[in-house]
Amino acid sequence: MSTQFPIIDCHTHIGRLPGIVGEVVTAEDLAYICKHENVRYMLVSSASATTVGQHAATQEVVEMLTSSNPGEPRQLGGMLWVNPHDPSWAEDLSIAAAHSFHGIKIHPVLDHYAVSRAALDDVFAAARAQGWPILTHTDVDGTPMDAAAYEPLIQTYPDVILILAHLRWGAIPLVKRYDNVYVDTTYMDPVTVEIGVDALGPDRILFGTDAAEGFEIGRPPARVRPPRSYAGLIAELQGRSIPDAALEKILYTNARDLFNLSF
Numbered sequence: 001m002s003t004q005f006p007i008i009d010c011h012t013h014i015g016r017l018p019g020i021v022g023e024v025v026t027a028e029d030l031a032y033i034c035k036h037e038n039v040r041y042m043l044v045s046s047a048s049a050t051t052v053g054q055h056a057a058t059q060e061v062v063e064m065l066t067s068s069n070p071g072e073p074r075q076l077g078g079m080l081w082v083n084p085h086d087p088s089w090a091e092d093l094s095i096a097a098a099h100s101f102h103g104i105k106i107h108p109v110l111d112h113y114a115v116s117r118a119a120l121d122d123v124f125a126a127a128r129a130q131g132w133p134i135l136t137h138t139d140v141d142g143t144p145m146d147a148a149a150y151e152p153l154i155q156t157y158p159d160v161i162l163i164l165a166h167l168r169w170g171a172i173p174l175v176k177r178y179d180n181v182y183v184d185t186t187y188m189d190p191v192t193v194e195i196g197v198d199a200l201g202p203d204r205i206l207f208g209t210d211a212a213e214g215f216e217i218g219r220p221p222a223r224v225r226p227p228r229s230y231a232g233l234i235a236e237l238q239g240r241s242i243p244d245a246a247l248e249k250i251l252y253t254n255a256r257d258l259f260n261l262s263f
Helices: 027-039 054-066 089-098 117-130 147-156 170-175 188-200 231-238 244-257
Strands: 010-018 041-046 076-081 103-106 134-137 162-163 179-185
Touching: 010 027, 010 054, 010 179, 010 244, 027 041, 027 076, 027 231, 041 054, 054 076, 054 231, 076 134, 089 117, 103 117, 117 134, 117 147, 147 162, 147 170, 162 170, 170 179, 170 188, 188 231, 231 244
Parallel strands: 010 041, 041 076, 076 103, 103 134, 134 162, 162 179
Antiparallel strands: none
């Protein structure tokens, strides 16, 4: 089922997912979703960074970008998953830049580090040098990986766009306080998104889905998850009476402008 809105999904993954050995999401899986659900573009990092190794993950994204059919519109764009535990993580920066990656993805929870300047100064400095946004998983409020933990980094790097995934309550004051901070809707219920729109307006919220679990990908999944679809997720947001003009910004315009996508 397709939707009436153009969609840019700012938060998707290929690679070997944590949780079950053998569960792999491929570029072909994401291309299937794009084709059958009318998704214009996905920003993609590889979860293999946390299950296999960062460089292997970077190469998976490079292969995704270089093996696409040149006769088809480009629908998948790269994000560099950085694990700052890896002493060689910075070596992938030049590879990502050479292949026109769009930004950096970090996941302190899966990669097991508390959010701090000591842990992430070099990552933020690299994002500044490349002109890349950073998309980060934020943990539940009150943990060492929650949204509030990023405030010293936000203050130190006001020219680095930071997208706090999962629209936690603790992220809302940061978006209101700092011009370089955004949130995404990934795995958040429609009531939370409605509250986020009411608190922030639609201009600082991006749409995301995370792993392709639950989506129809044209083959049996390694583990069964509750079914999801873009049309269903959007219908839930419409059910909260979020205006179409706001939905178009959240689903498409904000990500297009933030990542300087030329379509």
